[in-house]
Amino acid sequence: MxxxxxxxxxxxxxxxxxxxxxxxxxxxxxxxxxxxxxxxxxxxxxxxxxxxxxxxxxxxxxxxGAPRTGDPRIHLQPIHRYGMTFIPLTRRPGGVQAYKMLIPSSTRPAEPTPQTHSGYEWLYVLNGQLRLVLGERDMVLPPGEAAEFDTTLPHWLGSADGRAVELLILFGLHGERVHVQPRTRS
Missing domain, CATH: 1.10.260.40 (lambda repressor-like DNA-binding domains)
Structure with a gap:
C-alpha cells in the first residue's frame, strides 16, 4: 500500500x-x-x-489508498420537534445545515403559530402541499417550489391540505443565503 x-x-x-x-x-x-x-x-x-x-x-x-472498511450505510438520527421530523443531512458543526423535514398528515388543519429565530432558511417542497406563513403573507407551495427567507421574520410551516409534506431545508445560523439563479441560454 x-x-x-x-x-x-x-x-x-x-x-x-x-x-x-x-x-x-x-x-x-x-x-x-x-x-x-x-x-x-x-x-x-x-x-x-x-x-x-x-x-x-x-x-x-x-x-x-486505504481500502474502504465498515458499514457504508448512513445512520441518520431524526429530530422530533413541534410535531414534525427533521432528518439532518449534514454532520459538520457551523455553516449551512441541510435537513429533510417531514410534516405528518393530520385530520384537522393546524393553527399557525409563527416563530422567529436568527438565521436564514431556504426550502424546497419535495412532496405534498406546504402552507408557508411568512409575516403577513400566507401561501401554498406545491412540489417543486422553493422559498428563502430571513428567519427573524415570523414564520410557520404546515400542511396546506392535511396530507403529509416532505421538504429539503438549508439553514444558516449566521444568515448565509442560497443563491439559486435560473440558467440563461446564450
Missing part, C-alpha cells in the same frame, strides 16, 4: 499545479525528501504523511 503513495503524491501535486518548493514551504518537508517520496526512493511514514494530508486537504486514508 505504501509503495503507491509516491505516484499518488506526485499526481496530487501536478493536478493542483504546484511545485515541490511550494509543498515544501507549506509542510516544512524538504524538497529533496518530497522528491524522493514521489519517486519511491523514500518510504512514506506518518511523520511525513500527516503534513502532506493537511497541505493537500485529503484524508490520510485517501492519500495512502
Amino acid at each position: 505504501l509503495d503507491a503513495v509516491g505516484p499518488r503524491l506526485r499526481a496530487l501535486r501536478r493536478q493542483r499545479g504546484i511545485t515541490l518548493a511550494e509543498v515544501a514551504a507549506k509542510t516544512g518537508i524538504s524538497e529533496s525528501t518530497l522528491s524522493r517520496l514521489e519517486s519511491g526512493r523514500r518510504r512514506a511514514n506518518l511523520e511525513l504523511l500527516l503534513p502532506l494530508s493537511s497541505a493537500y486537504d485529503v484524508p490520510l486514508d485517501d492519500l495512502v
